[in-house]
Amino acid sequence: MSTSAPAKKYNADAIVALEGLDPVRKRPGMYIGSVGSAGLHHLIWEIVDNSVDEAMNGHASEIVVTLHKDGQSITVSDNGRGIPIDKHPKTKKPALEMVLTILHAGGKFEGQNYKTSGGLHGVGASVVNALSKEMTAVVRRDGAQYKMEFERGVVTSKLKKLKAAVRGTGTSITFAPDPQIFPKTTFDSQVITARLETASFLHRGVKVTFVDEVNKTKQTFLHEQGIVDYLAKVLKDRKARPIHEQPFSHAVDDEIRLEGVLQWTESTDEHLRSYVNGIPTGSGGTHENGFKGAITKAVRNYIDTHSLTPRGVKITHEDIREGIVGIVSVFVADPQFQGQTKDRLNNPEVQALVEGAVRAEMEQWMNSNRSTADGIVARIIAAARARAASRAASAAVSRKGAGKRTMLPGKLSDCLSSGKMESELFIVEGDSAGGTAKQCRDRNYQAILPLRGKVLNTESATLKKILDNREIQDVINSLGCGIGPKTDVSSLRYGRIVLLADADSDGHHITTLLLTFFYRHMPQLIADGRLYIAVPPLYRIDIGKQTYWAKDEIHRQEILEEHGGRAKPEITRFKGLGEMMPKVLWETTLDPAQRTLLRVEVDDQLETDRVISDLMGRDASARFRFIMERAADADVDV
Template sequence: MATATNSYSAADIVALEGLEPVRKRPGMYIGGVGSAGLHHLVWEILDNSVDEAMNGHASEITVTLHKDGQTITVSDNGRGIPVDKHAKTGKSALEIVLTVLHAGGKFEGKNYKTSGGLHGVGASAVNALSKHLVAVIRRDGNQYKMEFSQGKPLGKLQKAKGTFRGSGTTITFTPDPTIFPRTEFNPDTIRSRLEVTSFLHRAVKVNYSDEVNNKKETFFHENGIVDYLGKVIEERHARSIHEVPFTLHKNADERLEVALKWTESTDEHVRSYVNGIPTASGGTHENGFRSGMSKAIRNYFETHSLIPRGIKISHEDIREGVVAIVSLFVPEPQFQGQTKDRLNNSEAQSIVDNAMRAALEQWLNNNTSLAESVVARIIASARARAASRAASESVSRKTATSRAMLPGKLSDCLSAGRGHSELFIVEGDSAGGSAKQGRDRHYQAILPLRGKVLNTENATLKKVLDNKEIQDMVTALGCGIGKDLNVARIRYERVILLADADSDGHHITTLLLTFFYRHMPALIADGRVFIAVPPLYRVDIGKETFWAADEAARDQILANSSKRDKAEITRFKGLGEMMPKTLWDTTLNPATRRLLKVEIDDQLETDRVVADLMGRDASARFRFIMDRAEEAEELDV
């Protein structure tokens, strides 16, 4: 434990030099050291190659995931990083780029009209966080090589003998295991990013060599984001209501590309990019897109007197079912943080707003049959939203703070304030009975559910709110649902999903997660949703008792035990057959239980997986099962 001291002087001030700040606080530069941060290393190097292509200096990019699964090579046929001596330092420009923060050729705007990297941090941050990095440069008929470890040069810049054709940059790196808990890259994550890159930069050929799975692919899409839009709609299993997409191509100092369709889906799905960088948290360009779209639709409705009597058209009605790709290229992007997931340029909003409004309004007027289908879709949405609003208000009236209005099945905790209170959403009345007896009633509340809840993936909000089990959950939580959700009003500090440890229990947990993800996502974002991990097996060896959550844990316990003592294994059929004290000891007691916090690392990937596994299209689930059939060691049927 650190000891407090009253002395505080210049000796206590630490001045980090070179790339030490990156290694000391990697989260500031790559967002964290989890999976997202690990893959961000690849994106930083890839984006530098894309910048060369974006400015007309490269036509091909090749990415290789090597057999160890931990080493990446990114190569392009661009101009190659300069290798001549830097006037101020006397070092090669290559060494400066890879070892000095905020060093690069993108500050003055002379060499790159648009680019994803403007801070001169990406390549040097990757170098700092790599166990080993090798840079190979081809320029002016020569080839140069320099190696680094943890950001420090292992030697001087080496010039190879002979004459070499072409030009370009090749970076090979292996993440540092002392920084990252896991250094294995996900081949599918890299593949997905490369494919998106080829959609956004249609003049660029992107090659991917996955040596882990012995696969090679080349991505090249002449139709750019129009092809991308089709792929996204297919992935989401969303049926389009019109065949021809709206497209916008605006070329000026700020290049803008937009492709969108209205679908039968009940939500809006926008994927936005700035200079080829995905902006998962949106920003001013997304705001401009939504504003321009709403203005164009409203103008069309008003010009043609299409609003039915008694119906109010809202922004939500206009955007419901929209699937869109928005790609903006600007000379000086102002991103929020080094991970670049949000654009802050104030002028981008008006640029996209004006362009979007004019182009979409013209498209509607020139395509009356398509416009009619869009108008019908929006009016249907407005009618459904009005019905849902009435149902939502009915549920909201029941969420008053008065305990008398709470669901009858809820066994609430005695604590009046939220404090450290917990709501366990439990599978079945039998399990609920054991949980009620075993809990600490001062701060733990129990809400049993009957059977499997509604699959809310493709259900309308009205259908969701008509479901009794979901009504009870919404009422018990007291914070509203959908756009009316207010996390500050929630009645409990934590929401814990507690289901049996078997396949049926996992299915129920998945259904509940789908509901929270689609209709109460703010609770997940606020870190309030957890999954309890009850035991599936009790293992008695001699006088000791062990608990195992699955077969792997059971086998590990047996492997670690003495063979002299006979093991007695009990498999629980469900939580309901556990004694209350056993349930407390294994699953409810904060000192001994195991909870999994529900977090979303990759919004787009999460959305795709939920749509695949819970959507109407059974073929996506079939493919998922068949692709992983060999991984199944034991079926619970």
């Protein structure tokens, strides 16, 4: 007989209708993706995008973004027309208040005030207001200044006209993120700088200034050559050497405004960056698919027209686009994005428009530059032959099926669970630590793979050398999803892959080596959110009867400052995971109820590429510069 309380009747009283901006505060992830760093900075992009829309439509020429001294508040100003302040005929509220407090209120729906825009749903500014502990809007129109203030989306100071007369027009929005929503509210200057510089590339002729009061710097970006200048910067940052001097570039403003630029390089990967109305589309979409399709078809037509088809090797689209570094930017009147964060374009008609325009122009460019085109084709044929040569080696590490154990390494202690998503693979540094982890794991869903010694640095290694390395082979075979472009996430044998190394500098080095391997050869696992880093303690601190675990020196000092006054602390520094008792390793690192796992994410592909290249590449001078630039801000364990 059940003794639980009777269930409450499910009737009209149980239905809750969120009003105003409440839906945003209840479910912020629906509007900004997450409340982590990416979501925090997305607030800036929403306001900046509104200013960019003014510039894109010819109403503004300058945007100024100021990060204030506290590092937690931002002002975005432009010299556009200024948000209207007159009262709306239906609501009787100032238009400014409607824009900042009502979802789906804005001037971008009818297509009369904005030909194209990045903010198309009318929710960006109001979402930022809802998620800010305070916001101030100042509008300059008709020779006067108007001010309005808000807290968490609610008006706290009605629209008022300021006494001082002003020249020009424009809008300034100042906001501070709400700590009730965001775990961390401190902005990253480097992230802001990179995004603003990109905006200046995509909107040539628009002056973008970043005033960083935290670091006391001021940067102004103005690029008259637009994405052509952008390509040069991307090539330099990636250290990619082009195989031809002049890039292919194309610009058209017909059914859609389209700009594309690319160069083939000596690199072995393809790197395309795509944008819609100035918004980065990290997951691509129809515009990027059209650009890729145009490249493939134009090159195939050139090869067929000039009888350059090689014997004994099949040229694939991967061979054609290998080594390409390119940028495509389109401006669409009515873009259909996947979600409010606008990460992927879904307009089906855009693909055909982009492909048709770029394909014709590229064919003409190749036929007009025969020596350059022939060099590109020679590079493509070489890529095809190299890919064919490595195909057999790659096939040797293809997944044989989760149910088959013949290919699994002998030192893998697999889990019992047959459910992929519930299972976890811990890749552990050293046999000793692996032995401890095997003793304390939950064998129902936790698998352990110990690695012996330093992992191969795969940044500059050939595919053959990588596949010949026993430790890397064990990782690939344990995961069962293949390697390189053929990586199949659906065949992955585990829901999570967790890197578990010592908490000291050697452990961090091994983690970095493994991250380099996954980033370069299995990036799909990172994109799918499957790769994690465990955070084991470096110190055990006993104060009286209480035990605390510190992950590093800074954390140790914080614990001592907070609890050290009670009794004399006893501090133990672990030499490695293998030194821990199994019970301790379980409680601090493996137990899902108490552990800390860091999910590996890539926010900025270009910056990640550069850092990995600097730290792990063959150029020692780049590594030296990286260390020296940060030496003053870091504790180096020698």
